[in-house]
Amino acid sequence: xxxxxxxxxxxxxxxxxxxxxxxxxxxxxxxxxxxxxxxxxxxxxxxxxxxxxxxxxxxxxxxxxxxxxxxxxxxxxxxxxxxxxxxxxxxxxxxxxxxxxxxxxxxxxxxxxxxxxxxxxxxxxxxxxxxxxxxxxxxxxxxxxxxxxxxxxxxxxxxxxxxxxxxxxxxxxxxxxxxxxxxxxxxxxxxxxxxxxxxxxxxxxxxxxxxxxxxxxxxxxxxxxxxxxxxxxxxxxxxxxxxxxxxxxxxxxxxxxxxxxxxxxxxxxxxxxxxxxxxxxxxxxxxxxxxxxxxxxxxxxxxxxxxxxxxxxxxxxxxxxxxxxxxxxxxxxxxxxxxxxxxxxxxxxxxxxxxxxxxxxxxx
Numbered sequence: 001x002x003x004x005x006x007x008x009x010x011x012x013x014x015x016x017x018x019x020x021x022x023x024x025x026x027x028x029x030x031x032x033x034x035x036x037x038x039x040x041x042x043x044x045x046x047x048x049x050x051x052x053x054x055x056x057x058x059x060x061x062x063x064x065x066x067x068x069x070x071x072x073x074x075x076x077x078x079x080x081x082x083x084x085x086x087x088x089x090x091x092x093x094x095x096x097x098x099x100x101x102x103x104x105x106x107x108x109x110x111x112x113x114x115x116x117x118x119x120x121x122x123x124x125x126x127x128x129x130x131x132x133x134x135x136x137x138x139x140x141x142x143x144x145x146x147x148x149x150x151x152x153x154x155x156x157x158x159x160x161x162x163x164x165x166x167x168x169x170x171x172x173x174x175x176x177x178x179x180x181x182x183x184x185x186x187x188x189x190x191x192x193x194x195x196x197x198x199x200x201x202x203x204x205x206x207x208x209x210x211x212x213x214x215x216x217x218x219x220x221x222x223x224x225x226x227x228x229x230x231x232x233x234x235x236x237x238x239x240x241x242x243x244x245x246x247x248x249x250x251x252x253x254x255x256x257x258x259x260x261x262x263x264x265x266x267x268x269x270x271x272x273x274x275x276x277x278x279x280x281x282x283x284x285x286x287x288x289x290x291x292x293x294x295x296x297x298x299x300x301x302x303x304x305x306x307x308x309x310x311x312x313x314x315x316x317x318x319x320x321x322x323x324x325x326x327x328x329x330x331x332x333x334x335x336x337x338x339x340x341x342x343x344x345x346x347x348x349x350x351x352x353x354x355x356x357x358x359x360x361x362x363x364x
Contacts, residue, residue, distance in 0.1 A: 022093075022114040024053070025100075026067050033109060042114055044088050057088055063095065063112060070097035071107040085114065092118050138181065141174040148174075173222055180219070180253060187246045187319045188298075198240040198326075202350040205244060205276055206235045209269050212248040216256060224261035227252070231269040235276050236350040243323035248278065250316035251343050255282040258341070271349065278345040287335035295333060296321045320345075 012034070016023055022039040024047065026032060032047050039047060045054040053063055066083045085093045093114040099107035148167045151157060159167070209231050217227045237244065255265045259282045266281040287295060298318040317333075324331050329347035 019113070021116075024112045024114075026053075026110050026112065028071065028108055030064055030067050039114070042087060042089075042093075058085075066095060066097045067110045067112065070099045070110045084117075091116060138178065141177050145171050145174050169222075176219055176222075184250070184315050184319065187242075187250070187323075188315050198243070200238060200240055202236050203239050203241050203244055204234070205237045205278075205347070206231050206233050206269060208241065208244050209248050209267070209278065212245060212252055213267055216249065216252040219253075220256045220259075220265065223256065223259075225256050225259045226262075226264045227256070227267060228264050229267045231267070232271060235269055235271055237276050237327070237347045238350045239327040239347070240323075243327060247320045247323045247327075247345060250320045251278075251280045251345070254316045255280050255284070255341070255343075258282060258284040258286075260284060274349055276347045276349055278347070279342065281340065281342045283340040286337040286339050286341055287333075288337045292333075292335065 016025075016034060016036040019036055019038065022042040023034075023036045024032060024039050025034040030052050031050050032053065033049065035047050043054070043057045045057055047053065058064060062083055062085050066081060066085075070081050081097045083095050083097075085095045087093060094117045096113045096115070098111050098113075100109040100111065102108050148171050152159070152164060152167055210229070213227055213229045213231070220227050252265070252267065259265055263283050266279075268277075268279045270277055296317050298315065321331055324345060324347070327347055329345060331346075332344045333341065334344075335341040
């Protein structure tokens with residue numbers, strides 16, 4: 001006789017169907033009594049009433065051991081046991097097990113609920129990487145700022161005016177670097193939001209690009225790098241202003257960072273085939289072939305020895321790529337190690353006709 005046959009059977013079936021997670025109910029011998037639709041998608045092999053969960057789906061006997069523990073403890077715990085379960089699909093689940101007790105407080109069945117925690121695991125890794133990178137990137141410039149400030153404030157050291165000016169310039173350069181990092185971290189945090197605060201409208205990409213170029217030029221000059229810009233006027237695209245700024249700024253910061261002194265970074269913005277085309281070219285270090293597959297990965301920093309001291313938090317291209325994707329654009333990167341890099345971004349132009357109200361009587 002089915003141990004779950006009782007007047008509440010229909011309620012049980014309704015609850016199983018309504019549950020968003022996969023649920024499987026096992027009897028005292030760990031045979032399947034009930035399962036919901038979500039459970040049929042969890043396992044590759046079908047579940048059969050009266051049969052145990054196939055060994056191929058539980059090779060480490062994780063579910064069997066969890067069910068045994070839950071039923072053995074019964075009312076002593078009277079709540080929920082948990083274990084991590086790696087499904088044959090490669091997805092990680094957190095499985096909660098809760099026993100069903102009869103009138104004598106004896107366990108006669110156990111319910112297993114499978115909750116997909118893969119996104120949670122990835123989110124925790126991202127947050128941990130985020131914090132590690134932020135601390136690492138802040139530590140050196142902050143230490144330098146404190147060190148130079150201490151020298152300027154010291155009563156024991158006499159500094160010539162030119163030396164004092166040099167220290168102040170170094171402090172400013174380090175502070176500007178922290179400002180760039182702050183913006184990168186804010187842009188990245190914003191891009192991770194499941195519901196980012198976006199304001200999509202017609203944007204003057206020409207003005208956004210010129211403002212980003214002016215800001216990047218100041219930092220470039222301090223590094224002996226020249227920025228040469230050719231920006232067409234009146235190029236409008238549909239998008240969020242902050243995201244478009246992040247695209248241009250991050251590409252420029254990367255190009256300047258990996259350029260040698262006296263080099264020139266070329267920036268062009270033009271219209272081609274009803275698309276806005278932004279191109280950033282540097283004649284710098286270029287990207288090694290081994291690094292190319294990872295250039296858009298979050299927190300990835302090149303492994304080449306000549307990059308030591310030049311790499312940032314590994315977020316610039318990742319931020320740009322996210323912003324380009326949500327704007328409906330494309331990004332293409334060509335690089336030759338030791339010769340330089342060309343990044344080309346293509347974005348759809350703003351189409352005023354697309355937002356024109358439909359005249360009365362017309363139908364699309």
